[in-house]
Amino acid sequence: MEDQHRKKKGLMSRLSRKKKKTVFYNQGSNQSMLAVGDEVVTYEDVVRMESSAHWRRPIVLIGASGVGKGTLIRKLINSDHTRFAAVVQHTTRLVHPGEVNGHTYHFVTREEFELDILQERFLEHEEVKGQLYGTSVSAIKKIVESGRVPVLDLQPQSLKRVRYSGLMPYVVLVASPRLERLVVTRRVGPERPTRRRTSFQFII
Numbered sequence: 523m524e525d526q527h528r529k530k531k532g533l534m535s536r537l538s539r540k541k542k543k544t545v546f547y548n549q550g551s552n553q554s555m556l557a558v559g560d561e562v563v564t565y566e567d568v569v570r571m572e573s574s575a576h577w578r579r580p581i582v583l584i585g586a587s588g589v590g591k592g593t594l595i596r597k598l599i600n601s602d603h604t605r606f607a608a609v610v611q612h613t614t615r616l617v618h619p620g621e622v623n624g625h626t627y628h629f630v631t632r633e634e635f636e637l638d639i640l641q642e643r644f645l646e647h648e649e650v651k652g653q654l655y656g657t658s659v660s661a662i663k664k665i666v667e668s669g670r671v672p673v674l675d676l677q678p679q680s681l682k683r684v685r686y687s688g689l690m691p692y693v694v695l696v697a698s699p700r701l702e703r704l705v706v707t708r709r710v711g712p713e714r715p716t717r718r719r720t721s722f723q724f725i726i
């Protein structure tokens with residue numbers, strides 16, 4: 523009996539030792555979304571988190587370029603605008619006629635954008651043709667506060683940031699169908715005039 527008790531105690535103390543070993547990241551503030559080092563977390567406590575009336579968990583899709591993430595996001599949002607919403611990106615590009623600030627994009631100056639980068643306000647950002655585009659934590663939180671579920675796609679390398687952003691998203695990997703299916707369903711049309719079979723292999 524005592525032997526059994528000692529065995530159990532031994533197991534418990536091994537578990538709690540293991541738990542203590544795992545703090546590799548500074549998780550304190552908003553500033554701390556980046557890893558302190560490049561260590562990989564090998565163990566962490568996991569709890570089930572459901573969406574509630576107070577916190578809608580964002581849905582983040584990841585997957586190869588062209589697999590259909592954007593298409594799925596549009597379908598989901600169009601299925602119920604009162605429930606799901608797209609995340610409005612920030613950009614430094616000029617406003618085009620008919621575009622509305624805060625609706626199409628949050629239009630900001632390069633100085634404002636760069637300040638936001640320094641303050642780690644973006645989950646990810648990129649420069650395309652000399653203009654900056656980024657997905658901010660605040661744009662996602664705004665949707666959550668409106669009682670809707672933000673739906674967005676991110677690069678896999680942004681997952682570490684999203685992990686420490688406090689957003690607690692559901693992350694869904696959009697896997698590709700088989701090559702034969704891709705060739706049939708993504709037939710050449712006005713949208714994709716010259717898609718070759720080999721280019722599908724990048725999606726798989």
Ligand SMILES: Nc1ncnc2c1ncn2[C@@H]1O[C@H](COP(=O)(O)OP(=O)(O)OP(=O)(O)O)[C@@H](O)[C@H]1O
Nearest residue numbers: 585586587588589590591592593594707708713714
């Ligand atoms: N289930 C599907 N059946 C047929 N065509 C599809 C399907 N899903 C997506 N497509 C088409 O495949 C192309 C790529 O889709 P989409 O832009 O949604 O991919 P993506 O993963 O968002 O790509 P990226 O990350 O490069 O923006 C589009 O032309 C889209 O119309």
